[in-house]
Amino acid sequence: MGVVEVEVEGIGGASLPDCVLAGLIGNSIQASRTPRMHMDEGTALGFPYEYRLIDLPRDLEEAALARILADLEDAGYRGVNVTVPYKRDILTHLDALSDDAHAVGAVNTVLFTKDGRIGHNTDYWGFAESLRRGLPDVARDKVLLMGAGGAGHAVAHALVDSGVGTLLVCDTNRELATSLVSELNERAGAGRAELVEDVAEAAKAADGIVNATPVGMLKMPGMPIDGALVEPRHWVADIVYFPLETKLLAHARGKGCAVLSGAGMALFQAVRAFELFTGVTPDADRMKAVFDSFD
Template sequence: MAHPQSVTETERPTRIGLLGAGIGGSRTPRMHLAAAGALNLPYSYDLIDSTQRDLPEDPAAILDLLEAEGFDGLNVTYPFKKTVMAVLDDVSDSARKVGAVNTVILRDGLRRGHNTDHWGFGESLRRGLPEARREAVLQLGAGGAGGAVAHALLDGGVGRLLLRDVTEGAAEALAAKLCETYGPGRAEAVDDVMAAAGAADGIVNCTPVGMDKHPGLPLTAAAIDPRHWVADIVYFPIETELLATARALGCAVLPGSGMALYQAVRAFGLFTGQEPDIGRMQEAFDSFA
């Protein structure tokens, strides 16, 4: 399908937006602007919050509107990651595997989707816990970002992924999809969290539990053992109750800030074709603390 071509970067700053609902607290704009500033790139980053402005219900119409407003690319978050994917001209392999996009490039009259959450978690794990044992991992949460994290874990060498979700059928559906991609037995849904934790080398939280608005632990503290490594994708706050509990036991931990940083690093590269200064982006992220 043909779309109006974006204005070239030589005529005005690259215009990027974050499309989502309730995104006023996002750290992403500040990270992108810091990276652009370090490279002296003319760059703007706007919030497109569906709770603050009226948007069309049809995702194709939303993209038509934003292209007409001059956007060259979008980061996409809840509740648009899956709906927008259906109206793109092309999606990357990782986005196709995960079944969601969080980055859309609007260029040359085409709309191309990517999933940088997938790479972002994988890069955070690779850098943050390079020696972690990965024979079996328990992942809590199979919706939203959980799909991207699950693919990143299996791509990153996890032998068997044990999935638990409180929504009936969610873990089973994700496990079935993962086994289609990676082979029989690579993922399975579990009900007994204590037993699964006992069999796992690591525990990854992909639920909202631990966020400021949803305090607490996503599993009983008795399930966490000093031999575990423990990762969280929540970064409001950075030190969740899960990470604090695990750290007190002597576990190696991986905070959610890594995934948030590296998904933005990847997206900035896709938007601009340039490698950002990761240190500057990290400083921008940390400036919220």
């Protein structure tokens, strides 16, 4: 299915696409809300939009991922979103990176263009926008980040760029955490990030706690941090959105903490990806209504 531009005016003066085919690459993604957000917005704007789920095994070989991307490109896909566990694996199969993807070191959106495959990271903007709207006035002197994977990289850079003084980075994979701390200090300045050696001490020093791990998802229940370390003075954010009320957020809410669910990041990364795939600015409130309709 190809994509053909027609001379119909869209939002902001852009022409509406005749048809768009896109998708999501990931593992265990059947519960994703993303397809309906994209397709319903395409319908609302007046053009056909098909968004497919490409659910792959977690242990997919590198060569298989390359073949899948080539097949999707040949099939006429405008691009694909990318989620766990391929946000960093995909990097070796791209021709260029946007500034945000280059800074973050992970990709969640790939555009197939005449100039090759271009990687973007809409998670970065999605989390930053969610934080700006949902917790605009919280203290940000020190923040504890749990998770330094693909999503963790995007969230980390968004936090630092949103005014966090020192980001305390923790991950069960020490190599990933160390690498992220080095990246942040190199880009934002020495001392902007620190490797967590003692989670209890880090939580005690932090104003906020952010979960950027999969822990809390239905397929991976639990909390990424000992609940006893969460205090009423903390604000707590989670990027998991299925379920919206993770065990961590329920626990934090019960202690009186200000909380931020993963809904905002999921919504705003989709808003930005929609614009990249179609060239048309979507209605964020309308896409939010679709997202909320799943509850």
